[in-house]
Amino acid sequence: MxxxxxxxxxxxxxxxxxxxxxxxxxxxxxxxxxxxxxxxxxxxxxxxxxxxxPVTGCRTHPDGPVDREAGGGCLLCNTRRRAAAATRPEDVPVEDVLTAIAEHGHEEAVRRYGPRPVARALATAGRHTTSNLPPEHR
The missing domain is CATH 1.10.287 (Helix Hairpins)
Structure with a gap:
């Protein structure tokens, strides 16, 4: 119950x-x-x-939403686990991130891939992550 x-x-x-x-x-x-x-x-x-x-069986969210896709369990925890198991930032090819920056801009690349892969791609390409800041903040 x-x-x-x-x-x-x-x-x-x-x-x-x-x-x-x-x-x-x-x-x-x-x-x-x-x-x-x-x-x-x-x-x-x-x-x-x-x-x-239904009961989730989760200690953190006992009365939380039930994950119907996984056949039960806590939707909140299962979603977090699925996101963690998805493509990790290290797995994103640098070329893809650089292409996204060139085509769609820095913000869109960060939204798509996250801040770490964008910073890694910029560092690998020899660019500075602060290149878009005003000179007094560099």
Whole structure:
């Protein structure tokens, strides 16, 4: 069972118990009954959802989104792992980065490949990474 849903259900039920003492002929108002109805509706939704919400099994994000592509597990952690396993900056050919800089500009190359491969490509090509700064900042 999803621990967040269970916690929310316990909190909602505790709030509903407070209405027990307020339901007297002198204190019961239409507003109080509306509040009670909203609390009961929330409790019903939480009970209905308690069995339907999947659990990620992740210690960091136990109530986080579930990765449907990987057949379960934490979407946040799996996305981070996939990104780390993707092309590393060292794997990007220097020629590709230099071509991107020449064709699309420095900023676009950094967006595509990241700052490290761009700096590495510029250093390999004998260019300075500060060549676009004003002379007083070089």
């Amino acid at each position: 999803n621990p967040t849903t269970l916690r929310d259900l316990r909190t909602t039920l505790a709030e509903l118990r407070r209405y027990e003492t307020r339901l007297t002929p002198g204190e019961t108002t239409p507003q109080l009954l509306r509040e009670l109805d909203q609390g009961l509706s929330l409790a019903r939704r939480l009970v209905a959802a308690a069995g339907d919400l």
